[in-house]
Amino acid sequence: NAGVTQTPKFQVLKTGQSMTLQCAQDMNHEYMSWYRQDPGMGLRLIHYSVGAGITDQGEVPNGYNVSRSTTEDFPLRLLSAAPSQTSVYFCASRRGHETQYFGPGTRLLVL
């Protein structure tokens, strides 16, 4: 199993540009989530999904969209990038309340 994969690893955007961060898992987990982690901080939940076709907002959803058309994929879209969205983004998946598996992260710099 590849686990949770994320692409790209690094990205530089200009203010106002849009992009999609990709996330995929091959463990058939129903629950997937996106977090951002700012320097020296913990994780903040952006959006999450409890199954295909179901998404919901987390703590910091503004400026981001998600969709869950399949169990495996959970892309995160930045609609109009802002410098405040400079961060490291982690995708994660799990089954129910159990162990959460994280992807390697995407480092995003918005100029």
Add this chain to the structure above:
Amino acid sequence: SQQGEEDPQALSIQEGENATMNCSYKTSINNLQWYRQNSGRGLVHLILIRSNEREKHSGRLRVTLDTSKKSSSLLITASRAADTASYFCATADSNYQLIWGAGTKLIIKP
């Protein structure tokens, strides 16, 4: 807002010593989980303790949970340089959400 609050925020000890980190939370939980994050990397799950458990061991790790005090501790015995990392606790509530603390940065000095 962060439910889990780790204490201390940073800890520096000599290799071979034991390291203890604490986590406090505010609401009822289904379980509490500890994760490790090496610099610039993703988080790795260490141990999960359910709300009806009081203590759990995994290798050099020992986790305790006191639901009456809404707190947990992570003990790493006989620390090694490779244990240098940030350690996070996360609490799972009944709504499928994990709520994270800000982490404890552990430095093991050779």
